């Protein structure tokens with residue numbers, strides 16, 4: 001009988017798969033197959049949800065949190081930087097998504113609990 005995996009191992013495996021799915025999505029998007037790229041995003045999200053995995057911030061900004069389409073700056077989304085924030089405008093659902101700039105967050109070192 002196989003050894004039971006710990007929650008940490010399960011999450012780590014899921015994260016590896018999620019990253020792979022995102023890189024697949026990027027490959028498809030590069031070829032202009034946005035529909036397929038979106039499907040990979042959906043799969044990645046489902047995978048993460050199944051094991052209660054929070055997507056790392058660098059992956060979160062790769063898709064639109066409203067319609068879950070894969071975002072490609074200059075193709076289906078516009079990127080602006082305002083007040084130390086990156087603003088993504090999704091052309092598919094016409095909504096905005098805001099993200100803090102990664103470095104900024106780390107420097108602050110916010111620790112709660």
Ligand SMILES: [Zn+2]
Nearest residue numbers: 064067090093
């Ligand atoms: Zn959208």
